[in-house]
Amino acid sequence: MSEVNSAAVPFPRTRWQAGLVHLAASVVVGLAILMLIRFAWYPEVLFYIAGGANLAMLIVGCDVIIGPLLTTIVFKRGKKTLKFDLAVILLLQIAAMVYGTYVLYTARPVVLIAAGDRIYAVGYNQLDPEYWKRAPPTVKLSAWGPTQYSVSKPFDPILQNQMIDELLRGNDLHMLPWMYRPYADGRQTLLNSARLDAQGQAFVPLVARKGNGMAYLDSSGDLKQMKEGDPWETAKPVP
Numbered sequence: 566m567s568e569v570n571s572a573a574v575p576f577p578r579t580r581w582q583a584g585l586v587h588l589a590a591s592v593v594v595g596l597a598i599l600m601l602i603r604f605a606w607y608p609e610v611l612f613y614i615a616g617g618a619n620l621a622m623l624i625v626g627c628d629v630i631i632g633p634l635l636t637t638i639v640f641k642r643g644k645k646t647l648k649f650d651l652a653v654i655l656l657l658q659i660a661a662m663v664y665g666t667y668v669l670y671t672a673r674p675v676v677l678i679a680a681g682d683r684i685y686a687v688g689y690n691q692l693d694p695e696y697w698k699r700a701p702p703t704v705k706l707s708a709w710g711p712t713q714y715s716v717s718k719p720f721d722p723i724l725q726n727q728m729i730d731e732l733l734r735g736n737d738l739h740m741l742p743w744m745y746r747p748y749a750d751g752r753q754t755l756l757n758s759a760r761l762d763a764q765g766q767a768f769v770p771l772v773a774r775k776g777n778g779m780a781y782l783d784s785s786g787d788l789k790q791m792k793e794g795d796p797w798e799t800a801k802p803v804p
Contacts, residue, residue: 577640577642578642579640579642580636580637580638580640580641581637583636583637583640584633584634584636584637584640585633587632587633587636587637588629588633591628591629591632591633591658592629594662595625595626595628595629595662598625598662598666599621599625602617602621602666602669603617603621605709605710606669606670606673606674606709606710607621607669607673607674608710608711608791609790609791609792610771610778610779610791610792610793611674611686611711611773611778611791613775613776613778613793614686614771614773614774614775614776614777614778614793615672615673615674615686615688615773615774615775616672616688616773616774616775617669617672617673619775620665620668620669620672621669623665624661624662624665624666624668624669625662625665627661628658628661628662628665631658631661632654632655632657632658635654636651636654639651639654670708671689671690672688672689672690673688673689673711674686674687674688674711674773675687675688675689675706675707675711675712676704676706676711676712676713676714676742676745677711677712677713677714677748677780677788678713678714678715678716678739678745679713679714679715679716679748679751679752679754679755680715680716680717680737680738680739680751681717681754681758682754682755682758682769682770683758683769683770683771683772683780683796684755684769684770684771684772684780684788685739685772685773686711686771686772686773686774687739687740688774689706691740691774692740692742696740696741696742696743697742699742699743700742700743700745701743701745703747704742704745713748713788714745714746714747714748715745715746715747715748715749715750715751715752715754716738716739716741716744716745716746716751717738717744717746717750717751717754718738719744724743724744727741727743728741728744748787748788752785752786752787753786755769755782755786756782756786759782760796762779762794766781767781767782768780768781768782768792768796769782769796770796770797771791771796777795777796777797778791778792778793778794778796779791779792779793779794779796
């Protein structure tokens with residue numbers, strides 16, 4: 566016998582109904598994950614210039630589409646192996662979504678570093694975990710968004726030698742967590758190098774792994790907003 570009594574389960578009756586139910590549930594979960602990615606891990610323009618948009622759309626899109634599509638294909642009321650088939654699809658979908666979310670989490674911009682005349686968005690997985698372990702106790706990483714610090718050339722001879730060694734390896738100062746200092750230490754340098762956009766608002770370049778943007782500063786040098794745009798287009802220095 567390949568069929569079982571399904572009278573006790575009045576809905577869904579067709580493969581299309583089953584697919585729609587699965588699609589609705591997948592959309593709800595996918596939107597929740599997308600909101601977390603968009604507004605916490607990759608806020609504002611970082612969603613685009615730090616690589617969040619492409620990865621998020623690929624992962625969430627594939628999971629939302631493929632799971633319900635497979636359910637639509639395999640669903641047949643009364644099929645003896647239906648529960649097993651649906652369980653396998655659900656487990657595979659969950660595994661793919663968990664893995665994709667983990668990839669986005671580890672790639673998230675974890676710190677915004679004021680370095681000279683610009684701000685760098687550094688992703689957690691851009692650096693060896695051992696580098697993060699060498700950061701001072703004051704450097705705290707958040708699971709809910711990037712934290713802000715500054716960096717400048719050290720005066721300590723030991724740190725200077727370490728800096729030179731890292732520069733020779735291709736690592737600039739913003740890639741050295743043990744040299745991170747409070748953001749306030751770099752505010753004046755940012756203000757001194759800030760430029761004005763067409764509306765007269767002060768900004769500095771914002772550099773991320775997938776592109777550049779504009780980091781807007783308030784009168785004290787604090788970061789108030791991040792926007793899209795080419796920071797090296799024609800602009801005038803702050804008087």
